[in-house]
Amino acid sequence: MEAAKDRIVSQAPEREPDRQRFFMDRCRELLRIKEQELGRKLTFNDQTFGCQMNFKDSEKLNGILEEIGYVHTDTEQADFVYYNTCTVRENANIRVYGRLGTLKTYKKKNKDMIIAMCGCMMQEEEEAERVKKSFTFVDIVFGTHNIFKLAELLYECLSRKQRVFDIWDKTDLIIEDLPSDRKFSFKAGVNIMFGCNNFCSYCIVPYVRGRERSRKPEDIVAEVEKLAAEGVVEVMLLGQNVNSYGKTLERPVSFARLLTMVEQVEGIERIRFMTSHPKDLSDELIGVMARSEKICRHIHLPVQSGSSRLLKRMNRHYTKEQYLELVDKLRSAMPDLSITTDIIVGFPGETEEDFQETMDVVRKAGYDSAFTFIYSKRSGTPAARMEDQVPEDIVHDRFDRLLEVVGETARQKNAALEGTTGLVLAESIDEKDPSMITGRLSNNNVVHFTADRSVIGKIVPVILEEARGFYYIGRLSEDGI
Ligand code: 5AD
Ligand code: SF4
Numbered sequence: 001m002e003a004a005k006d007r008i009v010s011q012a013p014e015r016e017p018d019r020q021r022f023f024m025d026r027c028r029e030l031l032r033i034k035e036q037e038l039g040r041k042l043t044f045n046d047q048t049f050g051c052q053m054n055f056k057d058s059e060k061l062n063g064i065l066e067e068i069g070y071v072h073t074d075t076e077q078a079d080f081v082y083y084n085t086c087t088v089r090e091n092a093n094i095r096v097y098g099r100l101g102t103l104k105t106y107k108k109k110n111k112d113m114i115i116a117m118c119g120c121m122m123q124e125e126e127e128a129e130r131v132k133k134s135f136t137f138v139d140i141v142f143g144t145h146n147i148f149k150l151a152e153l154l155y156e157c158l159s160r161k162q163r164v165f166d167i168w169d170k171t172d173l174i175i176e177d178l179p180s181d182r183k184f185s186f187k188a189g190v191n192i193m194f195g196c197n198n199f200c201s202y203c204i205v206p207y208v209r210g211r212e213r214s215r216k217p218e219d220i221v222a223e224v225e226k227l228a229a230e231g232v233v234e235v236m237l238l239g240q241n242v243n244s245y246g247k248t249l250e251r252p253v254s255f256a257r258l259l260t261m262v263e264q265v266e267g268i269e270r271i272r273f274m275t276s277h278p279k280d281l282s283d284e285l286i287g288v289m290a291r292s293e294k295i296c297r298h299i300h301l302p303v304q305s306g307s308s309r310l311l312k313r314m315n316r317h318y319t320k321e322q323y324l325e326l327v328d329k330l331r332s333a334m335p336d337l338s339i340t341t342d343i344i345v346g347f348p349g350e351t352e353e354d355f356q357e358t359m360d361v362v363r364k365a366g367y368d369s370a371f372t373f374i375y376s377k378r379s380g381t382p383a384a385r386m387e388d389q390v391p392e393d394i395v396h397d398r399f400d401r402l403l404e405v406v407g408e409t410a411r412q413k414n415a416a417l418e419g420t421t422g423l424v425l426a427e428s429i430d431e432k433d434p435s436m437i438t439g440r441l442s443n444n445n446v447v448h449f450t451a452d453r454s455v456i457g458k459i460v461p462v463i464l465e466e467a468r469g470f471y472y473i474g475r476l477s478e479d480g481i
Contacts, residue, residue, distance in 0.1 A: 008159075016148065016175045020064070023151035027068040030158050034112070035069070044070035045078040049096065050086025052238055052274060053209070054119055056189045057147050058084050061118070063179030064150045072181075077106045080114045080154075082140075085121035087204055089376035093121055104137050114157060116140035118147060123208035124380075128167055140164045144209050145171035148178055170210050176219055184427065186457035187270075188232045192220055192258065193239035198277065200304070201315045201382040202347060202375060205240060214239075214246050217253050221261050228267035233459065234425055235262065237273040243280035256284040263294050269459060270425065270442065271295045275302060278326055279317040290333040297334060298368075298444040301326070302342035306361030307354035310347055313386070320357055327365045338368040338413070338443035345402055346375040346395030348386035355398050362405050368413045368445065369470055370406045374399055407469065414445065414467040421477050422447070424462040426455040441472075449474040 012022045031042055044065045048058040061082065062072065070080055081103060086092040096117075107113045115138045121127045123143045131138050140157050142149065145168040157164045174194065182188050195210040196203075224235055237258075239245060246253035255273075262271055271294050278301055289295050305311055308319040318326075330337055343358060362370065374395055377384045422441045430436035430448050437451045439462070448471060449462045461477040 009155075012152075016173070017178050020148060020151050020175075020178060023155045024064065024067050027151055027155050027158065030155070031069040041071045042069065042079040043073040044080040044082075045073050045076050046082055046084065047076065047099070048084040049092050050084075050088060050120065052189055052236070053191075053240070054084050054086060055183075056191060056238055057119070057144070059182055059189070060178060060180045061147060061150055062181035066181050067179045068151060068154070076103060077110070079110065079112060080116070081106075082116035082118060085117060085119035087119075087121040087124060087127070087208060087378070089373060090378070091376070093127070096121065100135055100138070107137050114139045114154070116142070116150075116153075118142045118144070120144055120204070120208040122167055123169075124204075126379075128165065132163075132165060136163075138163070141167065143167040145169075145173075148173075148175040172211075172213060174213060174215055176215075182232075184457075185231055187234035187236070187425065187427070188227050189236045189238050190220060190223055190227070191215065191239070192237045192242060192255075192273075193245050196240035197244070198241060199315060199382075201313060201386075202344065202378065204378040204381055207380055209240065212241070212244065212248055214249050214253075216249065217246070217258050217261055220258065221265065224262050224265045224268060228265050231267075231457070233268065233457070234270035234272065235268055237262070237271065239273075239275070241275065241277040241280065242273045243276050243282065243285065254282065254284060256282060256288040259285070259288050259292070259295060263292060269294060272298065272444070275300050278303070278323050281326060283329075286330060286333045289337075296442045296444065297336050298338045298340070298442065299330065300340045300342075301330075303358075303361055303365070304342060304344050305347060305350070305354065306358035307350070308357075310350060310354050313349060314344075314347060314383075320361060324361065324364055336443070338445065339365060340444070341365070341367050341370045343370055343372045343402065343406075344375050345372065345399045346390040348375070348383055348390065349388040350375075350390050350398075355402075359402065359405055362402070362409060366413060367406065367409055368443065369410050372399065372402055372406060411467070411469055414470065414472070417445075417464050417472070418467045419464065421461050421463050423459050424449065424474075425459050426451065426457065428456065429453065446471040447474050448472070449476060451476040 013019045046058050048054050085096050103115055117138055122141055131141055140153050153164050153166055193214040195212045196206045197212040199206050242255050245255040303323055304314055306320050424439040424441055424447050426437045426439040428438050430438045436448045438448050447462055462474040463477045464472040464474045466473045
């Protein structure tokens with residue numbers, strides 16, 4: 001039996017993605033046998049934590065699982081469950097371990113259940129080791145660099161009936177043309193690059209996602225063309241720092257140039273991108289955005305802190321003044337641009353004066369919204385070794401004060417559009433009120449509006465009747481825009 005399995009593995013093509021297609025076929029055969037034995041289809045469930053990158057990775061994993069024959073289910077009482085983890089802040093880790101316990105009880109009821117863990121947390125040696133030793137009911141563990149290998153790892157687990165651990169500490173591979181299961185039929189995320197080279201001193205991402213690697217522009221455009229042919233109208237170009245896209249390619253291409261190429265794809269009506277590092281945002285990009293009909297009027301521009309002293313310690317390569325100048329430049333080129341940001345409170349050595357500088361930036365930049373984070377010490381990063389960590393009570397007090405100012409600024413910004421009509425991509429039925437539809441304006445603000453379900457997936461004019469903090473209540477406009 002073992003020999004037969006080794007023979008199958010030795011028949012696998014070396015080249016990707018052919019090799020994975022081969023293992024998808026082999027897994028499908030094994031699944032079919034199991035389905036016959038049980039008299040039902042096998043199910044899978046995904047639990048994804050963290051950022052857009054992880055959600056995009058999960059779409060790829062789901063695509064592979066569906067290709068193999070698993071059927072998606074919303075419950076964790078499934079035949080295959082995976083946790084795609086995040087480790088950017090410590091509380092994400094705590095949540096994952098908290099929930100794993102429940103899975104153990106499900107597995108007791110379904111002895112064939114397979115549990116997999118992947119994502120950023122698994123790239124940390126001590127976390128993978130912890131899963132190996134203390135969570136022995138977890139069957140497959142892999143990292144961020146080899147998600148494309150899921151079928152091969154699953155085949156190994158199914159055929160050998162043993163735990164599989166495969167974590168790479170780095171890669172320069174980019175595997176194209178594997179299946180992907182999209183959550184929405186009309187909008188999609190598209191990876192344009194992987195990894196990060198910035199090493200902001202608080203951040204674990206460069207350690208768990210590896211060095212920056214850009215996809216070739218022709219591969220990106222081909223994917224966008226395929227998406228457009230499938231009915232996608234909005235794409236979100238994804239990268240840890242999209243402004244440095246293309247610098248490491250054999251034939252370097254700027255991000256602005258890539259945008260102009262994506263813009264030419266017929267059928268695509270909206271283009272978004274995430275995330276922009278202020279140090280790399282070029283005038284060329286501002287020009288392309290300002291001239292474009294398709295690029296959305298939104299930029300996510302993480303400031304992290306308003307204190308030039310702290311920004312230096314954070315290794316961000318810009319000062320408060322340079323950041324505010326950039327905001328001014330963006331606003332003069334595009335007065336209707338919405339700017340959002342990320343802010344960390346309580347970075348080591350943060351004084352009340354430093355914090356006041358952050359509050360000052362929030363007031364001056366006029367953010368439409370901001371993600372605010374309490375600094376979390378990540379082992380292995382330079383900031384974790386800094387001595388002057390800020391006491392918890394002081395951090396919480398600053399965090400509360402920051403939230404108030406952020407909320408106030410956002411309310412003022414949003415109120416300015418009250419009564420106007422904007423184009424909204426209708427995305428889903430409103431979770432709270434099923435008689436309403438939820439969608440987004442070009443500037444990324446959320447609108448809940450009364451309309452028929454048939455508008456979902458379309459860009460429609462909506463009267464923004466009432467601004468309520470971070471979102472609007474509206475109704476479909478009968479007269480167009
Ligand atoms: N502590 C708190 N927030 C962090 N971020 C990244 N690392 C940390 C950390 N150690 C935040 C940054 C980044 C966002 C994705 O997460 O603001 O922009
Ligand atoms: Fe982390 Fe900085 Fe890279 Fe963003 S740019 S992923 S904050 S290291």
